[in-house]
Amino acid sequence: MDVPGILHADLDAFYAAVAVLENPSLVGKAVAVGSGVVLSCTYEAREFGVRGGMRVVDARARCPHLILVEGVFGSYTEYSRTVFDIFESYTPFVEPLSIDEAFLDVTGSVHLFGSPADIARRIRRDVRKQTGLAVSVGVTGRKFLSKIASQVAKPDGMIVVQPGQELEFLHPLQVSHLWGVGPVTERKLGELGLETIGDIATTPIDALIAMLGSAAAHHLHALANNHDPRPVERTRRARSVGAQSALRPERRTMEDLLPILQRLTDRVASRLRAKGRSARTVTVRVRFGDLSSVTRSATVRSPTASTAALMAIERRLLQKVLDRYPKHEITLLGVSTSGLGFDEPIQLAFDVDDDALGGGTPHEIGSRALDESVDEVRRRFGRDILAHGSDLLSERTDFSDGLAEVMIKDD
Numbered sequence: 244m245d246v247p248g249i250l251h252a253d254l255d256a257f258y259a260a261v262a263v264l265e266n267p268s269l270v271g272k273a274v275a276v277g278s279g280v281v282l283s284c285t286y287e288a289r290e291f292g293v294r295g296g297m298r299v300v301d302a303r304a305r306c307p308h309l310i311l312v313e314g315v316f317g318s319y320t321e322y323s324r325t326v327f328d329i330f331e332s333y334t335p336f337v338e339p340l341s342i343d344e345a346f347l348d349v350t351g352s353v354h355l356f357g358s359p360a361d362i363a364r365r366i367r368r369d370v371r372k373q374t375g376l377a378v379s380v381g382v383t384g385r386k387f388l389s390k391i392a393s394q395v396a397k398p399d400g401m402i403v404v405q406p407g408q409e410l411e412f413l414h415p416l417q418v419s420h421l422w423g424v425g426p427v428t429e430r431k432l433g434e435l436g437l438e439t440i441g442d443i444a445t446t447p448i449d450a451l452i453a454m455l456g457s458a459a460a461h462h463l464h465a466l467a468n469n470h471d472p473r474p475v476e477r478t479r480r481a482r483s484v485g486a487q488s489a490l491r492p493e494r495r496t497m498e499d500l501l502p503i504l505q506r507l508t509d510r511v512a513s514r515l516r517a518k519g520r521s522a523r524t525v526t527v528r529v530r531f532g533d534l535s536s537v538t539r540s541a542t543v544r545s546p547t548a549s550t551a552a553l554m555a556i557e558r559r560l561l562q563k564v565l566d567r568y569p570k571h572e573i574t575l576l577g578v579s580t581s582g583l584g585f586d587e588p589i590q591l592a593f594d595v596d597d598d599a600l601g602g603g604t605p606h607e608i609g610s611r612a613l614d615e616s617v618d619e620v621r622r623r624f625g626r627d628i629l630a631h632g633s634d635l636l637s638e639r640t641d642f643s644d645g646l647a648e649v650m651i652k653d654d
């Protein structure tokens with residue numbers, strides 16, 4: 244049977260919901276997380292028109308009794324980990340989009356847990372029970388459609404679109420539901436008289452190309468007709484990221500080993516950052532000439548993907564090994580990182596000037612800037628570096644104008 248096996252699961256108002264969970268006096272109130280810009284707000288605040296990405300001054304103007312709280316960033320990673328563990332208890336094929344949403348391909352899990360809709364119900368129940376959070380789920384046969392369905396299902400709902408009913412579900416929706424349609428594109432489409440996804444589907448492609456350019460036109464036209472061949476990226480979430488180097492058997496001092504440790508750390512940290520991940524546990528492994536080996540680990544309170552921070556921890560661990568086994572020949576040095584979370588949002592700062600909602604982008608602070616330049620250089624040299632975890636706050640890039648329109652999507 245042809246079952247729609249792709250789920251999009253998205254926690255409702257994640258940052259705000261966690262803030263409320265951790266401070267029960269906020270239950271039922273209009274609460275926003277952020278400073279300068281609203282990162283997330285409760286549905287009580289939304290009733291007054293407050294939205295993620297809105298400047299706090301504007302939010303207050305709409306909702307004078309808005310309670311503004313600081314993010315509890317350490318907790319977000321914890322909750323996220325619990326939720327992703329739940330996802331992975333139903334399928335290994337989980338593709339994270341950000342700290343609080345993922346695609347799941349459950350096609351291979353139906354013999355174990357029931358239909359995709361059953362699995363969605365179980366996931367919603369498990370997440371509620373284990374974390375207290377609401378997760379909305381879309382269940383269809385296509386990624387983009389499941390993502391739209393989960394948005395329409397909010398808050399705290401699920402929508403299943405059966406095969407054959409896709410267009411019926413899709414076409415009455417506003418164009419802004421489509422991936423890639425930000426306010427600028429929406430306005431352009433509106434000028435053409437295109438308000439619903441069905442309008443786009445029935446517009447000749449040439450008219451769309453004239454308005455939006457070829458790439459955006461083809462993209463939107465395909466989606467509006469329910470064409471989206473992208474599979475859920477069938478990769479397991481990495482449990483650890485590591486690197487090691489075999490060495491000629493020799494007695495080695497810290498001084499000898501430091502450049503090797505630095506190289507390994509550099510590689511590991513770059514890979515973490517490329518995946519938008521940070522690590523909580525750091526392990527150093529040393530193998531000796533007699534093939535015995537020893538590992539030393541440390542777990543830190545706040546996860547990191549910073550080369551300098553990882554290096555400092557590893558250096559201490561390696562020193563412990565050398566102190567304990569000063570006379571041994573060393574034949575391998577390895578480092579690995581585990582306890583992986585998504586990169587901590589606290590490391591992002593937002594421009595809050597007038598441009599923040601139009602052309603502003605998150606900028607990194609601290610040693611992250613240095614790490615990033617290193618990564619950038621690598622990218623140019625074509626090493627195995629992908630993009631940064633820019634989905635962290637679910638930025639969406641609009642197609643319009645070649646000018647990236649960054650929105651903080653809070654749903």
Ligand SMILES: [Mg+2]
Pocket residue numbers: 253254255256257343344653654
């Ligand atoms: Mg969300």
